[in-house]
Amino acid sequence: MPELPEVETVVRDLRPLLVGQRIRAITPGAGKLRRPWQPAWEAGLIGQRFEALHRRGKWILAHVGDSALLIHLGMTGQLTVQGPDVELANHVHLRFLLGAGELRFRDIRRFGSIEWYATPGEVHALLDTKLGPEPFATQPAPFATAIRSSARPLKAILLDQAVVAGVGNIYADEALFRARLHPRTLGKDVSKPKCELLRMAIIAVITKAIESRGSTIRDYVGGSGLRGGFQHEFCVYGRTGEPCVVCGTSISREVVAGRSSHTCPQCQNK
DNA sequence: CTGTAATCCTGCGAGC
DNA sequence: TGCTCGCAGGATTACA
Numbered sequence: 001m002p003e004l005p006e007v008e009t010v011v012r013d014l015r016p017l018l019v020g021q022r023i024r025a026i027t028p029g030a031g032k033l034r035r036p037w038q039p040a041w042e043a044g045l046i047g048q049r050f051e052a053l054h055r056r057g058k059w060i061l062a063h064v065g066d067s068a069l070l071i072h073l074g075m076t077g078q079l080t081v082q083g084p085d086v087e088l089a090n091h092v093h094l095r096f097l098l099g100a101g102e103l104r105f106r107d108i109r110r111f112g113s114i115e116w117y118a119t120p121g122e123v124h125a126l127l128d129t130k131l132g133p134e135p136f137a138t139q140p141a142p143f144a145t146a147i148r149s150s151a152r153p154l155k156a157i158l159l160d161q162a163v164v165a166g167v168g169n170i171y172a173d174e175a176l177f178r179a180r181l182h183p184r185t186l187g188k189d190v191s192k193p194k195c196e197l198l199r200m201a202i203i204a205v206i207t208k209a210i211e212s213r214g215s216t217i218r219d220y221v222g223g224s225g226l227r228g229g230f231q232h233e234f235c236v237y238g239r240t241g242e243p244c245v246v247c248g249t250s251i252s253r254e255v256v257a258g259r260s261s262h263t264c265p266q267c268q269n270k
Numbered sequence: 271c272t273g274t275a276a277t278c279c280t281g282c283g284a285g286c
Numbered sequence: 287t288g289c290t291c292g293c294a295g296g297a298t299t300a301c302a
Binding site for chain 3: 002003006034058072073074075076109111112113159161168169170171215217218219220237260
């Protein structure tokens with residue numbers, strides 16, 4: 001579910017609620033996450049304080065004392081701080097009791113993960129080895145090279161976290177529409193000016209989405225439980241059969257790179 | 271180097 | 287009303 005704008009919203013929401021708070025107790029739930037919670041990790045966490053909260057791509061990195069928690073929300077992950085008396089929803093897999101309130105990790109489909117690491121440094125290094133630049137940190141020339149040196153369809157390239165970190169299915173479709181590029185077009189067939197148009201489209205759509213607190217299709221909520229608003233501004237995603245906002249042509253859906261992709265057949269030439 | 275499919279899960283809406 | 291089917295924001299792995 002959550003892509004960069006959603007994860008950024010969670011981090012911004014949680015920062016003031018979490019940083020400075022001490023972990024008093026940890027309660028794992030019954031369901032196993034993709035990386036099962038290890039009770040041995042608790043010794044490094046209990047009694048320690050949340051020192052900082054960072055986002056890198058779709059990953060959340062929390063500094064706790066001298067150690068770190070690495071969190072991914074998968075498709076349906078929710079990370080919220082609420083009063084400890086607030087009724088427990090189903091699918092809550094981990095609870096951190098704090099001085100004020102409780103941090104809860106809820107994940108219906110359990111594609112998410114939480115892992116503990118002894119130092120934040122090793123996690124930053126780990127993320128940097130597998131993630132490309134943040135959209136805002138991309139540069140025209142390296143980005144164009146990454147696109148034009150690939151024989152893969154643009155959709156696959158944009159979803160590749162090693163090329164740009166944080167773009168997922170929604171924002172890939174929206175950025176491609178704004179750049180008037182078809183998801184099936186091969187990277188090597190895209191001109192340098194078009195690559196730059198695409199890079200700017202990614203930055204623009206991600207920026208707009210953050211301003212709207214992300215998109216809620218079904219499950220996503222920010223760190224304080226609030227839903228996103230960018231779903232009302234989609235041009236193509238989930239609008240199959242509806243008219244293109246530019247030309248009125250019916251939006252079509254097809255599978256590209258194994259993911260459902262939405263395009264205006266008129267505006268986005270292959 | 272590619273693409274494709276399967277894997278981890280639950281829930282919802284469509285269609286019968 | 288109740289059933290099955292397809293589909294869903296992600297990441298990783300195996301295999302052709």
